Amino acid sequence: MYRRVAIIGGGAAAAALLSELLERQPPQPLHIDWYTGGGTPARGVAYGTRSDRHLLNVRAASMSMFAGKPRGFLDFAQRGDHTIAGTDFLPRRLYGDYLEAEVTRALERAQADGHDVRVLPFAADAVVPEQDGVTVIHGEENTRVDAAVLALGSLPPQPLSGVSDAALASGQYVTEPWGFLAEAKPDARPLKVVLIGLGLTAVDVLLELATLWPNASFEAISRHGLLPEPHLENASAPADDGADLVEAMREAPEIRRWFHLLREAATHAADWRTVIDSLRPHTPSLWALLPKDERARFLRHARWAWERVRHRMAPQVMTALQALEHEGRLHRRCGRLQAADVAGEKLRLQVRHAHDVACDTVDADVVIQTVGLNTDVRRTQHALVRQLATNGHITPDPLGLGCMGTVEGRLQHDGSTWPHFYAIGTLLRGVLWESTAMPEIRQQARQLTDRLLDA
Ligand SMILES: Cc1cc2nc3c(=O)[nH]c(=O)nc-3n(C[C@H](O)[C@H](O)[C@H](O)COP(=O)(O)OP(=O)(O)OC[C@H]3O[C@@H](n4cnc5c(N)ncnc54)[C@H](O)[C@@H]3O)c2cc1C
Structure with a gap:
């Protein structure tokens, strides 16, 4: 069993792993350093939202953080409101409350059981894996641990090619939608907002800004101009197991x-x-x-x-988007962004449809890039991931899907597998493809806990 473990990342994956580890009541005292990277530990990007318009895209009954306690989230939600059903799509804010409550409980229990868990509210600057352990570096402090786990989620978004420096400097071209939404203030002016990409991130942005900016109109541009499919109100029973x-x-x-x-x-x-x-x-x-x-x-x-x-939205979210379309506030367009530049007070976009040679021109007051998760380790600005890749401690997936590793979550470098250096969640997308949502993450947390406690 590893005695000293570092968990690096402050989101739901790290919370699930930490809680699973402590839930098992390990026989010997554990020393865990949890580097949360700032922000409220456990919520991460997805569950840090305070908006009740942002709903889970998975039914409540399937969102437990523990693989061995499938009703975990549902029980938590029903304690606050007994009318909630397992088939409901609940606010992500409530799920964040659940994660926080479970982590608080796990930390209290750890203290009572004699484990030593340090919650470190900052980012790990560098990690050096070796054959017999891992060193984690923050500022002047080097900490040697028996095993380390990266739980970093997806990487910071990068601007699409063709977006000029002037467009980025204007502040009107937004590459990081979550930070933007958290800071956005009510605006009474008529605004034209363009979204690049039409997945679940775009859906969140639309719902939020349509309310905050009642005079804004929205144009959403994607290759096929199609919204994500909705879930049905009631879950259908499968005809067979496939x-x-x-x-x-x-x-x-x-x-x-x-x-x-x-x-x-x-x-x-x-x-x-x-x-x-x-x-x-x-x-x-x-x-x-x-x-x-x-x-x-x-x-x-x-x-x-x-x-x-695969990534469907709650039915009530679809209804809200259809209402926006009927009101004429939301238009969808097929095409790909070729260029974005400043034009006076506005941004001017060149958008090309797949079969056309010429581009359409679209002017906007604000452009928000909502193209989905960035997992490209080869081109990231993320300081820790760059340090790991530059020093050859990890090998980027050749298709830009995180980094190379084994199905057990051990990270690889130059074709070799590190014995004590692991990842959980999105960084393993190239290995597992499905590796971003809670149903997969809690399984990974369970299996990784087996490995950490059995080593
Ligand atoms: C908007 C949105 C909605 C979603 N909705 C659902 C849903 O309804 N159901 C579902 O199952 N899944 C959903 N997902 C998938 C989601 O990715 C997972 O459920 C889960 O949130 C992933 O958590 P994570 O910890 O892997 O990543 P994140 O939440 O991104 O957390 C990563 C954390 O690592 C920290 N960090 C980064 N660098 C460092 C460093 N150097 N040192 C220390 N910490 C660092 C960051 O600050 C962050 O806190 C959604 C995702 C998004 C983006």
Whole structure:
């Protein structure tokens, strides 16, 4: 068993791992250094929102942070309101309350049980993994631990190519939507707001700003101009466990074939969503079968379609967006951003539709880039990840999906696997593909705890 462990990251993945470790009541005292990076520990990016318009995109019954206590979040929510059902899509703020409450409980219990947990409200500056342990560096302090786990979430967003320095300097082109929403103030002026990207991040931004800025109109630009699909009000029971489909996919690991199989299965299902959901437990093993060129093909041609059906929004969110469209406040456009520059008081965008040679010009007061999670370790500004990559301590995934590692979460460098250096969550996207949402993260937390306590 490792006696000294560092957990680096302050979001839900770190909280799930810490709570799982302490929940097990390890027989010997543990020393855990938890580097939370600032902000409220446990909430991270997704659950730091204070807006009740920001809903979970997973039903309450599936959002426990513990793999062994599936009703965890639902019980917490029902203690505050017994009318809540397991099929409800609850505010992410409430989920943040749950994470915080569980972490507080775990820390109190740790103290009573004689474990030593230091909650360090700052970022780790550097990490040096070695064969017999890991050194974590913050400022002047070097701390040697038996094992370290990176729980850093996704990387800071980067501006799209074609966005001029002047556009970025103007403050009207926003690359980091969450910080922007947290600071945004009510505005009575008519504003034209353009969103680049039309996934769940865009949906959050639309709901929030449409209320905060009642005179604003919105144009959302994406390759296909389509919103994420909604969940149904009531969850459909799957017709079967999807075993035949998974078997057929295993036999032919090619993206074109897989989409053919998926479409076929969906046409025979009462609700296509059940087909998509049936793949979820099998996704890592299916992903592992795909050769690199097939993965690249998926990312180029099919990722957008997969994300739309896999990352669905709550039905009431869809209703709110449809209302915005009916009021004429939200327009969707197909196209790709080619350039963004300052034009007087506004930003001027050049947007090209796939089949056109010429670009359309779109003027906007504010442009918000909502293109989804950044996982590209090769080009990141994240100081710790850059330090690790520059020093060859981690190897970036060649397709920009986090870093190389094993399915158990051990990180790799130059083809070798570190014995005591791990990751959990989004950094493992290239290894597992499904590695960002709580249902996967809590499984990883459980398995990683087994490894940390059995070592
Ligand atoms: C808007 C949004 C909505 C979502 N909704 C859902 C949902 O409804 N259901 C679901 O299951 N999943 C949802 N997800 C997926 C979500 O990614 C996970 O549920 C979960 O929040 C991931 O947590 P994390 O800890 O991996 O990452 P994060 O929440 O990003 O946390 C990473 C933390 O690491 C810290 N950090 C960074 N660098 C350092 C450093 N050097 N040292 C120390 N700390 C550092 C950061 O400050 C941050 O606190 C959503 C994601 C987003 C972005």
